[in-house]
Amino acid sequence: MVTTSYFSLFGGILDEEALLPAPQNISILSTNMKHFLTWSPVTVPGETVRYSVEFQGEYERDYANEIWIPISECSLIIVTQCNVTEDISATVAYNLRVRANLGSWSSEWSTLKVLFNRITTFLTPPMMEVSADGYHLLVKLEDLGPAFQFHVFYWRKEPNTEVHKKTVKEISSVVHLDTMEAGAEYCVKAQTYVEAINRSSNFSQMQCVRGSTWMTTAMVSFVGFVVGVLALPFLAWKMSQIFQYSCCPVIVLPDTLKVTESPMKLIHCMSEGTECCDLAVHVIPPEEILRLWIQDTL
Numbered sequence: 001m002v003t004t005s006y007f008s009l010f011g012g013i014l015d016e017e018a019l020l021p022a023p024q025n026i027s028i029l030s031t032n033m034k035h036f037l038t039w040s041p042v043t044v045p046g047e048t049v050r051y052s053v054e055f056q057g058e059y060e061r062d063y064a065n066e067i068w069i070p071i072s073e074c075s076l077i078i079v080t081q082c083n084v085t086e087d088i089s090a091t092v093a094y095n096l097r098v099r100a101n102l103g104s105w106s107s108e109w110s111t112l113k114v115l116f117n118r119i120t121t122f123l124t125p126p127m128m129e130v131s132a133d134g135y136h137l138l139v140k141l142e143d144l145g146p147a148f149q150f151h152v153f154y155w156r157k158e159p160n161t162e163v164h165k166k167t168v169k170e171i172s173s174v175v176h177l178d179t180m181e182a183g184a185e186y187c188v189k190a191q192t193y194v195e196a197i198n199r200s201s202n203f204s205q206m207q208c209v210r211g212s213t214w215m216t217t218a219m220v221s222f223v224g225f226v227v228g229v230l231a232l233p234f235l236a237w238k239m240s241q242i243f244q245y246s247c248c249p250v251i252v253l254p255d256t257l258k259v260t261e262s263p264m265k266l267i268h269c270m271s272e273g274t275e276c277c278d279l280a281v282h283v284i285p286p287e288e289i290l291r292l293w294i295q296d297t298l
Contacts, residue, residue, distance in 0.1 A: 019105045019107075020042060020044075020049070020100045020101075020102055020105055020106065020107035021042055021100070021107060022042075022099060022100065022107040022108040022109065022110045023039040023040060023041075023042055023051065023080075023098050023099065023100055023107070023110045024039065024040045024110065025038075025039055025040040026038075026039045026096075026097075026098060026110045026111065026112055026113070027039075027112075028084070028096065028112065028116050030116070030118065030120065030121040030122060031121065031122045031123075031124065032121065032122070032123060032124055032144055032148075032192070033085070033118065033121050033145075033147055033148075033194060033196075033197075034083075034085050034121075035083070035084050035085045035088050035116070035118065035121070036081050036082065036083055036084070036085075037053060037074075037081065037082045037084050037096050037098065037112075038080060038081045039051070039080050039081075039098050039110065040080065041080050042100040042107065044102060047102055048078060048102075049078070049100050049101070049102050050076040050077060050078055050100070050101045050102070051074070051076070051077055051078075051079075051080065051082075051098055051099065051100055051101065052070065052074065052075050052076060052077075052098065052099055052101060053070075053071045053074035053075075053077075053082040053084070053096065053097070053098045054068040054069060054070050054071065054096070054097055054098075054109075055068070055069055055071060055084060055087050055088075055094055055095065055096045055097075056068050056069065056094065056095045056096075056097075057069075057090065057092060057094050058090070058092040058093055058094075061095065068097065069087075071084060071087055076101060082098070084096060088116070088118050091117065091118055091119050091196065091197055092117065093115035093116070093117050094115060094116050094117070094118075095111060095112055095115050095116075096111070096112050096116065097109040097110060097111040097112070098110055118197060119197045119199065121194075121197070121199075123192045123194065123199060123200065123201035123202075124192065124201055125190070125191060125192060125201050125202050125203060125204035125205075126141050126142045126144070126150055126190050126191070126192050126201075126204055127141075127142040127204070128140060128141050128142065128188070128190050128204055128207065129207075130188045130207040130208070130209050131174075131209060132180060132186075132209040132210065132211055132212070134211075134212050135179050135180050135181075135182065135211055135212060136176055136178075136179060136180070137154065137176070137177040137178045137179070137180050137186050137188070137209070137211075138174050138175065138176055138177065139152060139154075139174070139175050139177055139188055139190070140173065140174050140175070141168060141171055141175065141190065142171075143171040144192065147194055147195075147196060148192055148193070148194060149167060149168060149169050149192075149193045149194070149195060150167070150168040150171075150190050150191070150192060150193065151165060151166075151167055151190060151191050151193050151200065152165070152166045152167075152168055152175070152177065152188065152189075152190045153165050153188070153189050153190065153203075154166070154177050154178060154186060154187065154188045154189075155186065155187055156181070156184055156185070156186055157184075157185040157186060157187050157208055158184075164177075164178065167193075180211035181211060182211055182212060183210065183211060183212075184210070184211050185208055185209070185210045185211075186208065186209060186210075186211070187206050187207065187208040188206070188207050188208070189203045189204055189205070189206045189207070190203070190204050191203050191204065
């Protein structure tokens with residue numbers, strides 16, 4: 001068998017020695033309070049090697065007979081890294097170890113050469129976006145989680161100007177920093193801060209914006225006024241048309257609805273006081289209307 005022949009290279013007899021080589025290059029990568037234990041893979045041709053990870057904190061090492069606690073999420077895994085962030089819960093020295101597993105065989109444990117303390121985590125400067133909304137200086141910061149705060153520094157870009165500091169503890173969509181003077185340029189930089197380890201990152205790259213000038217504001221107001229003046233008559237005319245056609249629509253009678261008597265006879269009745277209320281209205285053909293009109297004219 002492949003496994004048997006492979007193990008024969010390591011002596012072929014178990015005794016109390018491990019039959020698998022132990023993982024090498026054990027290290028921990030920690031950025032922004034996220035901690036990952038990594039190691040080099042153990043290769044067995046034709047086989048899938050699994051790994052198990054354990055940790056030991058200050059309490060286990062000094063007060064609990066140096067016991068090791070298995071990390072359940074990293075038991076018999078096939079990847080060569082383990083997220084130990086939840087297990088590194090205090091700012092004390094931790095030790096971690098990993099071993100390889102293949103069937104019923106296990107390697108020796110490989111342990112970190114140097115104890116790990118989360119205070120050494122690498123903190124990155126926050127990503128931010130600075131903007132000016134009229135006379136308001138605004139900044140939008142990257143949300144790194146509830147454990148993170150930000151120290152934001154801002155100032156008017158002039159010689160010997162005062163630098164202001166604002167601590168942002170809860171990230172919202174946009175943070176208001178200050179009210180700017182018209183036409184003045186303001187600059188902003190920030191750093192990440194973690195209270196649990198009392199450490200800050202380097203500063204982010206400085207970003208500067210300029211506040212609105214009175215001329216810009218006046219121009220915007222003037223353009224808005226002109227547009228309003230030009231649009232108001234058109235809107236009034238359009239509304240009158242809508243009300244006219246909605247409330248008083250024009251109804252055109254068909255050409256075939258005509259009075260039987262000629263217009264001349266109607267005028268004659270009105271001039272003599274004759275009772276004309278018995279005139280009836282009925283539909284007659286157009287050629288009959290023309291004939292009656294010619295007859296009355298002659």
